[in-house]
Amino acid sequence: MLMLILNVVYVLVAVAMIALILMQRGSGAAAGSGFGAGASGTVFGARGASNFMSKSTKWLAVVFFGISLFMAWYAGHGARPSGGQDLGLMIAPAETAPAAPVNTVPSVPQAAPSTAPAPAEQAVPAATVPAEAESAENVK
Numbered sequence: 001m002l003m004l005i006l007n008v009v010y011v012l013v014a015v016a017m018i019a020l021i022l023m024q025r026g027s028g029a030a031a032g033s034g035f036g037a038g039a040s041g042t043v044f045g046a047r048g049a050s051n052f053m054s055k056s057t058k059w060l061a062v063v064f065f066g067i068s069l070f071m072a073w074y075a076g077h078g079a080r081p082s083g084g085q086d087l088g089l090m091i092a093p094a095e096t097a098p099a100a101p102v103n104t105v106p107s108v109p110q111a112a113p114s115t116a117p118a119p120a121e122q123a124v125p126a127a128t129v130p131a132e133a134e135s136a137e138n139v140k
Contacts, residue, residue: 010067017060
């Protein structure tokens with residue numbers, strides 16, 4: 001809410017500054033008449049260089065730069081996300097795994113012993129010979 005109000009004030013100050021700067025008469029316009037015959041002896045007029053419009057432009061510029069600096073500071077420091085807010089970013093874990101010692105060779109993990117019994121060897125059945133061939137062999 002604060003940033004919204006500051007943005008509105010920031011734009012209004014910028015527009016007011018532009019308007020005041022464009023409405024002011026340049027000092028060069030009075031300087032030319034200062035060197036002519038019978039003109040005033042001062043370059044910037046009898047009242048001096050600062051009048052109401054130049055003073056108000058100065059203060060608007062101070063406010064403009066002050067708001068600019070505050071908004072830049074707030075964007076860098078004030079808008080920190082809270083711990084409970086999910087930003088959808090991957091965050092590194094707080095604890096990291098310890099590093100392996102430098103001079104050791106990494107061990108190869110061995111398979112864990114299985115609790116299931118090893119499969120029994122299956123007996124290969126003998127080739128069955130047809131009864132006719134068996135009987136012919138017995139005859140010989």
